[in-house]
Amino acid sequence: MISKEEEKDLQQLQIISIDDDYSIIRQFIDGDKSAFQILVKRHKEKVRNIIYMTMNNSALVDDIAQDVFMTVYRNLKHFRFESQFTTWLYRITVNRCKDYLRKMNVRKIFSPIEEGSEISEYPAPVESNDISRIVTDAISKLPVKLRMPLILKDIEGFSYQEISETLNCEMGTVKSRIFRGREKLKEILQPMEKELMN
């Protein structure tokens, strides 16, 4: 449990963090283009990780992340200081991922089937104890609308409020999707329960 004092400190920290992003953005709007580099340095890893978890494809991460920051760069001068910069940044990230997933699905329809290729719905048992890989693969099997809130909550530690703003949906929906995501994940991981418990 967090004490009241700790809670106050945390709020203070958040305000500082908002202020920090805000002041950097103001510098950028005032013409200091190098300020953008500070924003990138500060947020790039979280953005890259959200992309990595959503796409489950490390080869795509930097391309999509670059696309996200280019969009931010082009539109930053119109930033209205009404919400946190990160909410806006993660919303762009999530939308870019959705765009890529859509494109990949379209491509899949037209690409030839490789000899002997077989896409399994559930991850095959692995010999190594790479829990991280098993879990990442299992998350990637979730439908996108369950996958996104689950990643933001259980991997990135967002609050329901932040997830709701990032994904632009109701808090009740976030609550329900996180629960359904966890249930579905449990179902997918059922065959490798032993590996996970060890």
Add this chain to the structure above:
Amino acid sequence: MKKDLQNSELLSAYLDDELTQSEKAEVEKLLAASLELQKKLDDLKKIKQLGNRVKRIPESPFFETRLMASIEGQRNESPIIKKWIPITALAVVTIIIMAVLKFNPGLIDKMWEDQKVAIAGFYKENLQPVLLAANLTNEDVFNFAFNNELPLDDTRHQYLLLGYDDSGKEFFEIRSSQEKIERESYNEFITAMNLDVEQKQTIDSIIGSYSQALQAQVLVNDQNTIAINPNLWNLRKAIFADLLVASEKLNKEKFDRIVPAGITNDEKVVVFNTLEKLKNTSVDQYIFVTPDSIFSDSYQFDSREFENEMREFENQIKLSEKEFKQFTLNFRFDSTYSSLSETKNEHSFRIVVDSNICRVDLPVPEVPEIPIPGMATIDPLVEQATNNIHFYAYKIPKIEKSKTEIKIEYYNDDSVYSYVVNYDMLNMDSLTEANPGLDLYNLDELKPVGPLDDTMLIKYQFDRDYYNRHYSDDEFKKQMEELQKELQQMSEELKSHKFRVKSEVTVTPKK
């Protein structure tokens, strides 16, 4: 149910510390009262904790450098020119297209037609009769007439299955199997009809006479195209009926148990006329099954020209002493077909794809076929004979249900065994009490039907379509034999327990 779901969602939010004080108190109260909820919370916690075990993607040392270089590169392009490039290009392309279309108004239609003709032409190239390509034997032709199955290539891994759905509409399936498919139907038939070597030779020569008629019915080529003539269903029926007529002459006594009513002279005339008509008429409309589409189109297969070509080809082979290449069909049941299967239009082919079966229902109105008067009159004969041959040759039990009882008949050695089980007397409780070791539910290959009552036997209803879709005849035969054994064992056990079950077993010596 709804309440359970709400509670579960609340638990998940409780775990995330996202509840109001009152909700939290409510959940804690529910938790204290329910072990089930505690277990659910524990499960959710384990899943949530897995998030901590996921490794983050390693940092990319060059990410910022690359990003800033891209930004720098973009800044150097003139934003005004860049802004107008797409729209200018679009305008130029539009003007060109408009100009071309003004002078050639039918251009798009023509391109579309050309494209269709080119694609259809590609798949129609080098089509040859499956009879020759797959090196079909008399056994294969016989099996086609009796079991509706026709191998599609030399390797015997893929074959065509013809059928009729419940409404009598034709469908076909292209089936694929890991193992080589070999049937013993011809031998089974010879045994069931008790034919000697000489009589078998007569049947052989009759089958040989169908090859000309069959030749143009199913064509295949190296592009994995299968062209099926819509008259194939009728031809199969006519061949089957003709074989029955021939068998009657060869062994009347055995034939009578397959068709107890016999074949009338009128039916014989219809069979003869149908077969002659089908042999001598060619229909130039085929159903083409290709790796990416199914369509109906005209195609003329000239048997004589093909035979001449083949003769020449064989001579060349003999001269060059090259080995004849084995024809292999590799028909893939790919995702393209899944998207085709969404077509609901009754004028289109309806396609259902499973991992190793592709079923195609023919549209209504069907592809044009030759009018055959009187064909319908031989349908009951064909149906009765098919069922009886399966009964005698494959030992598939006959199951007849009435309001008061169920009658099961099966054939073994030289006798017909008949069980009559009364519904009122046989129920699940009495069976399980009397037979503690009997695993009645282990008949999982049989399709369960609605829970009408607790009588074991009518909970399982034989569904031949289900079997055809999932099992080969050999597997089916094996399972049926196992079922027979179980039924016998069950009957004996019930009798020995002298339980309140009335089951009658009568053995009728073979006619």
